Amino acid sequence: MPRHVVNVSVTPRGSMEILSQREVQQLSEAGSGSTYQLFRQCALAILNTGARVDNAKTILEAYADFEVHIHQLDRGVSLELRNAPADAFVDGQMISSTREMLFSALRDIVYTESELRNQRVDLSTSNGITDYVFHLLRNARTLTPGVEPRMVVCWGGHSINTEEYKYTKKVGHELGLRNMDICTGCGPGVMKGPMKGATIAHAKQRVIDGRYLGLTEPGIIAAEAPNPIVNELVILPDIEKRLEAFVRVGHGIIIFPGGVGTAEEFLYLLGILLHPDNSELPFPLILTGPQESAGYLQQLHEFVGATLGSQAQARYEIIIEDPVLVARKMKQGLAEVERFRRERSDAFHFNWLLKIEEGFQRPFDPTHENMANLELRRSTPPHELAANLRRAFSGIVAGNVKDKGIRLIEQYGPYEIHGDPEIMQPLEALLTAFVEQQRMKLPNGSAYQPSYRVVS
Numbered sequence: 001m002p003r004h005v006v007n008v009s010v011t012p013r014g015s016m017e018i019l020s021q022r023e024v025q026q027l028s029e030a031g032s033g034s035t036y037q038l039f040r041q042c043a044l045a046i047l048n049t050g051a052r053v054d055n056a057k058t059i060l061e062a063y064a065d066f067e068v069h070i071h072q073l074d075r076g077v078s079l080e081l082r083n084a085p086a087d088a089f090v091d092g093q094m095i096s097s098t099r100e101m102l103f104s105a106l107r108d109i110v111y112t113e114s115e116l117r118n119q120r121v122d123l124s125t126s127n128g129i130t131d132y133v134f135h136l137l138r139n140a141r142t143l144t145p146g147v148e149p150r151m152v153v154c155w156g157g158h159s160i161n162t163e164e165y166k167y168t169k170k171v172g173h174e175l176g177l178r179n180m181d182i183c184t185g186c187g188p189g190v191m192k193g194p195m196k197g198a199t200i201a202h203a204k205q206r207v208i209d210g211r212y213l214g215l216t217e218p219g220i221i222a223a224e225a226p227n228p229i230v231n232e233l234v235i236l237p238d239i240e241k242r243l244e245a246f247v248r249v250g251h252g253i254i255i256f257p258g259g260v261g262t263a264e265e266f267l268y269l270l271g272i273l274l275h276p277d278n279s280e281l282p283f284p285l286i287l288t289g290p291q292e293s294a295g296y297l298q299q300l301h302e303f304v305g306a307t308l309g310s311q312a313q314a315r316y317e318i319i320i321e322d323p324v325l326v327a328r329k330m331k332q333g334l335a336e337v338e339r340f341r342r343e344r345s346d347a348f349h350f351n352w353l354l355k356i357e358e359g360f361q362r363p364f365d366p367t368h369e370n371m372a373n374l375e376l377r378r379s380t381p382p383h384e385l386a387a388n389l390r391r392a393f394s395g396i397v398a399g400n401v402k403d404k405g406i407r408l409i410e411q412y413g414p415y416e417i418h419g420d421p422e423i424m425q426p427l428e429a430l431l432t433a434f435v436e437q438q439r440m441k442l443p444n445g446s447a448y449q450p451s452y453r454v455v456s
Contacts, residue, residue: 251348
């Protein structure tokens, strides 16, 4: 990929990010420490915001000589960037949104590492993991007590077509006109469109505190660099804590067309909503897209019916080509969420009542062995089957776009996914459709090479 680089030092604007001498040392071990390498990768992704590259390996290789050094000052810290992407600067000055996100990454990575070394953090229980997610979000100033429910999470693909992208902007616009905020995975495509639509609507309604919250994690940030509309960026430690953050801070979710990553998120949420303890809990969930995407949404709907049953299908609504109806339905759903939480004295800013089992919280390592050993059986309870299907899609995402997954596929070949024919046949049909519709990642415009093989 072509590149232009600059060498520059930057400091945060506004409140200074303060680091201890030990934290600075962890980030300055001659570039050899794991904390430094993690921050370097996230920083490089943020500096590539707007670049038309969604392959972590390609970005890391193109800027192999990129360095970031942290210096402690009397009044805070500064970052010395060497061989940094020049597109992050205008007339020698770093773009403000890029600067904000760069120091958000520093904040989150340092805090995560510090918390993990803190013996008070309990990652051995479900409640302990939820408490950890809460503390990460609170440290990022994401949680605002007392504000009525209005945070709408939007999930969908990062490489959707033009008509689908325009539709996401229309939906975002209608949400913004009704004073709703937007939370996405912070990248391009569906992660940008609703935010872009909402910014115009918020301007029309003179909303000056509109929130465009982006939640990501280190393993995927280089593949989905934050879009510049994001005004709150949080980097969670792994995909499972990122997903839990979505459903804890979001008051409702809209799912647009996408690929395997979207299917992973959808199955994660369905698995949680299907848990018996969540049967009465209101959580508005809408699948929507333009008319040309009706077939995709129907196929996803049929896949859910074939694998998880009608009970799962009853937890969401499908709306085709009607942004106004989507926004009105979501507004009604959020009113029900507010009523439910008031009656039970639950917080508006963090959904404590939502039951999430440990199986949804434990990080899944998509090795060839773990992918082959997934229990995809008809006899598995629906909420557990949804969790395992989610892991299967997570592995495919890793093989498609994550640096570690790409290298595993290069070394050992495609993952093998085993299960009952009643599960495998709908799964293979859905994945085949994703490929035919070009909803799988296509590196450098080349034909998609599957990172998986379905075996029944």
